[in-house]
Amino acid sequence: MENEAGIIIRLATEADIQPAALVVAEAFDEYRLLFGDDISTVARCTVPLLEAVGRHNLTVAKVEGQTVGMLQVMARVDFARSRLRGIGSVWRPVLGWSGVVRALLGLAPMLLLFLGRPVRRDELYIATLGVRPAWQRRGIGRTLLNHAEELAKRQGFEALLLHVASHSAAARSLYARVGYIVERVQRPPLRHRIGVDHYLLMRKVL
Numbered sequence: 001m002e003n004e005a006g007i008i009i010r011l012a013t014e015a016d017i018q019p020a021a022l023v024v025a026e027a028f029d030e031y032r033l034l035f036g037d038d039i040s041t042v043a044r045c046t047v048p049l050l051e052a053v054g055r056h057n058l059t060v061a062k063v064e065g066q067t068v069g070m071l072q073v074m075a076r077v078d079f080a081r082s083r084l085r086g087i088g089s090v091w092r093p094v095l096g097w098s099g100v101v102r103a104l105l106g107l108a109p110m111l112l113l114f115l116g117r118p119v120r121r122d123e124l125y126i127a128t129l130g131v132r133p134a135w136q137r138r139g140i141g142r143t144l145l146n147h148a149e150e151l152a153k154r155q156g157f158e159a160l161l162l163h164v165a166s167h168s169a170a171a172r173s174l175y176a177r178v179g180y181i182v183e184r185v186q187r188p189p190l191r192h193r194i195g196v197d198h199y200l201l202m203r204k205v206l
């Protein structure tokens with residue numbers, strides 16, 4: 001579906017995983033802290049993370065044939081199903097075992113967030129939302145969020161839930177603007193490894 005701004009939002013195909021990973025690598029400082037400074041390496045290491053959550057949960061935003069944004073959601077059931085399979089085959093040759101351990105320690109705070117407040121059955125969780133820096137401030141993030149709302153309503157969820165890192169000013173401003181409310185502040189252990197002071201858990205009732 002293409003909107004009036006020329007943004008096409010659609011479910012990812014197999015061929016979209018790599019470009020979506022590149023969006024994440026460019027958009028998130030945290031992923032470069034996990035996997036290093038080389039963007040294509042960061043993208044390669046991000047692929048197993050996107051695959052763990054599942055392609056059926058991945059939406060891409062395309063403009064002029066380019067993948068410029070991505071959104072990945074998770075229902076409660078997806079947390080139990082997700083499996084990180086690329087550690088040995090993808091991460092180890094690129095990062096070495098010490099790099100794998102560093103990356104896992106970097107991911108730990110994000111995983112620990114759910115121990116404090118698991119996602120409920122009636123909530124759809126926004127796992128990742130990213131827009132390539134060169135394409136930001138053109139309405140793509142907002143369009144992807146609107147899409148998540150439609151998706152959630154269609155599937156019978158009653159609320160959307162997400163975490164945002166304290167330093168992500170653009171994201172915090174976007175979420176507040178479209179009606180997300182801060183439910184709690186979370187400070188998981190090890191968060192400083194990825195430069196995060198705290199996370200805000202934000203929720204929007206549909």
Ligand SMILES: CC(C)(COP(=O)(O)OP(=O)(O)OC[C@H]1O[C@@H](n2cnc3c(N)ncnc32)[C@H](O)[C@@H]1OP(=O)(O)O)[C@@H](O)C(=O)NCCC(=O)NCCS
Binds near residue numbers: 162
């Ligand atoms: C957050 C992000 C997805 C927003 O995407 P985007 O396409 O630039 O957002 P939009 O153009 O749709 O902006 C919608 C509104 O959000 C707010 N906003 C977006 N970027 C902002 C910024 N840099 N500063 C302040 N407000 C901002 C504004 O209210 C904006 O509306 P306006 O342009 O009419 O003023 C993008 O900045 C990004 O990928 N950031 C890095 C990754 C990240 O933090 N993701 C969220 C993780 S939870």
